Amino acid sequence: MSNMIKTDVLIIGAGLAGLSTALSLPKSLNITVLSKAALEVCSSHYAQGGIAASLDKADSVTDHVADTLIAGAGLCATDNTARILGAGQQAVQWLCEQGVPFTQTTLTKENDNTPDFAVLKTSDLHLTKEGGHGCRRVAHADDATGR
Incomplete structure (x- = not known):
């Protein structure tokens, strides 16, 4: 399949928890973060x-x-x-x-x-x-x- 993406870690969700997890993982890993929409469209982004x-x-x-x-x-x-x-x-x-x-x-x-x-x-x-x-x-x- 030409649409296949290989990754070491798949994180579903680009809010505070997902992005913090991605940032805390070893840099040697290939990390993919999936978001249902643009990064700005999540509850974490709107937190004041x-x-x-x-x-x-x-x-x-x-x-x-x-x-x-x-x-x-x-x-x-x-x-x-x-x-x-x-x-x-x-x-x-x-x-x-x-x-x-x-x-x-x-x-x-x-x-x-x-x-x-x-x-x-x-x-x-x-x-x-x-x-x-x-x-x-x-x-x-x-x-x-x-x-």
């Missing part, structure tokens, strides 16, 4: 709010878990919630390293409006307080985080 993680010095994973359990109204499994939120800072740092243009508190290059994403750290990020969060812990890319 941001990503909540315990990034501030005054915050803790324990506090984040407590806020989440309250906001979850008994629907959150405590162990799973703690495990997921415990990986939050590492996940956001990985996104920084992938070049996600998070809004920053200060620019990393003096007199330059272009952030240097190679050195972007979670401590550089502007955090907002939203929803059931007891402190500022939502990292965002202006008002278009998913994009």
